[in-house]
Amino acid sequence: NLVLCSKGVPQTLAAFGLEAFLDGAGCKLxxxxxxxxxxxxxxxxxLLSGFQAIxxxxxxxxxxxxxxxxxxxxxxCCFLCWVLHLVVNIHILRYITGPKNSKNKSMDKTYLFxxxxxxxxxxxxxxxVLYLFTDGMCLALVVWTSGSMVLVLHRHKQRVQHIRSSSLxxxxxxxxxxxxxxxxxxxxxxxxHALAAxxxxxxxxxxxxxxxxxxxTVLVSSGFPT
Numbered sequence: 065n066l067v068l069c070s071k072g073v074p075q076t077l078a079a080f081g082l083e084a085f086l087d088g089a090g091c092k093l094x095x096x097x098x099x100x101x102x103x104x105x106x107x108x109x110x111l112l113s114g115f116q117a118i119x120x121x122x123x124x125x126x127x128x129x130x131x132x133x134x135x136x137x138x139x140x141c142c143f144l145c146w147v148l149h150l151v152v153n154i155h156i157l158r159y160i161t162g163p164k165n166s167k168n169k170s171m172d173k174t175y176l177f178x179x180x181x182x183x184x185x186x187x188x189x190x191x192x193v194l195y196l197f198t199d200g201m202c203l204a205l206v207v208w209t210s211g212s213m214v215l216v217l218h219r220h221k222q223r224v225q226h227i228r229s230s231s232l233x234x235x236x237x238x239x240x241x242x243x244x245x246x247x248x249x250x251x252x253x254x255x256x257h258a259l260a261a262x263x264x265x266x267x268x269x270x271x272x273x274x275x276x277x278x279x280x281t282v283l284v285s286s287g288f289p290t
Contacts, residue, residue, distance in 0.1 A: 103149035
């Protein structure tokens with residue numbers, strides 16, 4: 065919800081022609097909240113997938129399963145996600161300069177409603193590597209844990225196949241339905257985030273990106289949260 069409200073709503077208003085509805089502080093706050101919310105959403109989705117895999121996979125020890133599923137552990141992990149992204153994205157408060165300036169289109173690289181000048185090559189390289197590492201690690205962990213869960217469900221289905229073969233019910237097994245849900249979610253998760261990352265990088269490399277390209281990028285980045 066925070067991802068959608070912090071960027072989707074302002075970008076939609078800007079796309080319909082509403083200008084200067086945020087002041088300098090509003091631009092900084094909205095942009096900062098969006099980056100933080102996006103990172104927290106990515107990290108907590110990764111954590112959720114990891115907790116589900118630990119609960120489902122028999123190879124995990126009983127002690128770790130109990131420890132990792134305790135409320136204290138879950139709250140601590142979520143708290144650390146918030147702290148990490150609040151610190152990592154602090155540069156946004158300095159990078160976003162204020163409301164969109166219609167006289168200087170070259171500054172409007174990422175947001176339709178705020179000005180964001182081109183960062184220095186060093187800052188851009190450092191932040192690109194940082195975001196690529198954190199996002200790539202989250203996506204890789206989601207794919208790995210989801211694959212592990214699908215494999216466990218498939219093995220369990222094979223073990224109980226002889227029991228269900230005597231049943232006359234044509235209903236789809238619970239394992240099959242769970243596998244389909246996992247595959248659909250992980251496919252959407254990886255596809256939306258990967259495509260949004262590619263489009264965002266493409267925009268930063270263009271001197272004067274078109275408004276339709278920026279709008280499509282916003283739409284894609286809002287796909288999974290929606």
